[in-house]
Amino acid sequence: MLVGISKAVIPAAGLGTRFLPATKAVPKELLPVVDVPAIQYVVAEAAAAGLTDILIVTGRGKDAIADHFDRAPDLERMLDAKGDAARLAAVRVPSELATVHTVRQGEPHGLGHAVWCARDHVGGEPFAVLLGDDLIDERDPLLTAMLAVQRRAGGSVITLMPVSAEQIALYGCAGVAPSELGVAPSAGLPEGDVVRVEALVEKPTPSQVLSHYAVIGRYVLHPAVFDVLERQEPGRGGEIQLTDAIATLATMPADQGGGVHGVVFRGRRYDTGDKLDYLKAVVCLASRHPDVGGEFRAWLTDFARSPEE
Numbered sequence: 063m064l065v066g067i068s069k070a071v072i073p074a075a076g077l078g079t080r081f082l083p084a085t086k087a088v089p090k091e092l093l094p095v096v097d098v099p100a101i102q103y104v105v106a107e108a109a110a111a112g113l114t115d116i117l118i119v120t121g122r123g124k125d126a127i128a129d130h131f132d133r134a135p136d137l138e139r140m141l142d143a144k145g146d147a148a149r150l151a152a153v154r155v156p157s158e159l160a161t162v163h164t165v166r167q168g169e170p171h172g173l174g175h176a177v178w179c180a181r182d183h184v185g186g187e188p189f190a191v192l193l194g195d196d197l198i199d200e201r202d203p204l205l206t207a208m209l210a211v212q213r214r215a216g217g218s219v220i221t222l223m224p225v226s227a228e229q230i231a232l233y234g235c236a237g238v239a240p241s242e243l244g245v246a247p248s249a250g251l252p253e254g255d256v257v258r259v260e261a262l263v264e265k266p267t268p269s270q271v272l273s274h275y276a277v278i279g280r281y282v283l284h285p286a287v288f289d290v291l292e293r294q295e296p297g298r299g300g301e302i303q304l305t306d307a308i309a310t311l312a313t314m315p316a317d318q319g320g321g322v323h324g325v326v327f328r329g330r331r332y333d334t335g336d337k338l339d340y341l342k343a344v345v346c347l348a349s350r351h352p353d354v355g356g357e358f359r360a361w362l363t364d365f366a367r368s369p370e371e
């Protein structure tokens with residue numbers, strides 16, 4: 063019997079220095095995008111793709127993340143007594159989306175190290191990684207497409223987003239070749255949007271740039287990545303880089319868990335750890351929000367006409 067992937071790992075132990083001082087005492091993953099914290103969208107995305115066993119990698123000062131996905135009996139009783147059914151339902155959503163576990167990363171040694179902290183929970187099956195501050199619009203079913211590619215190709219699958227020459231230095235950058243793989247019709251991607259990944263370099267200098275394909279925060283990884291991460295030397299910024307470990311997987315034979323494909327993503331994505339992208343996410347989701355969307359759009363249109371307001 064074919065058993066599908068059921069586990070997702072959400073690294074959320076980073077320090078969020080780009081968003082200080084807001085993130086001095088509040089995890090950046092809990093910053094609200096309208097009235098829902100960023101990481102709740104990420105957990106909902108995993109659950110919508112059928113991944114209901116979720117491990118969040120947290121760290122010092124991040125306990126509120128676990129609280130958010132736990133039941134809140136006093137609050138629920140209070141809302142129930144007031145007859146506030148809508149808010150009661152909203153409070154319960156995070157605890158009902160999935161089974162959420164946590165593990166702590168003692169020190170933020172990098173994204174690769176955060177993923178390595180998940181090794182005991184994940185075991186020997188392929189698993190997804192979703193960055194806790196990276197939002198993919200729910201209308202763009204990227205994760206489902208990635209799971210379909212992994213089912214067909216095995217190995218690991220990463221997400222590649224075309225970016226400008228100026229932007230590529232901020233990301234992991236992929237060297238790619240055409241893939242013999244057609245795209246599963248259900249994946250909702252145009253033909254040709256899956257490539258074979260031959261090399262990766264984290265935050266390339268101009269002479270290291272391999273393409274305009276940037277690695278963004280959705281991965282489906284073969285468990286062989288844990289052995290690679292175990293031996294991984296610190297890379298760019300002195301951190302254990304996930305990109306470096308995936309570069310090693312790309313050079314390994316398939317029978318040892320090697321081989322990496324890239325799904326090219328041209329949809330809507332927001333890095334909520336970045337101030338400008340955070341604002342874009344808030345505007346985009348606010349304008350579609352059932353409570354405030356209509357009024358917000360009208361106000362935004364006026365504001366755009368006279369921005370000094």
Ligand code: UTP
Nearest residue numbers: 073074075076077078079080170171172176194
């Ligand atoms: P980022 O580089 O965006 O997170 O890592 P950061 O280090 O918190 O950000 P800045 O640059 O200081 O603002 C991407 C993801 O990896 C997690 C982060 O929480 C984020 O979800 N991460 C990063 C860890 O879990 N552990 C780490 O050691 C580093």
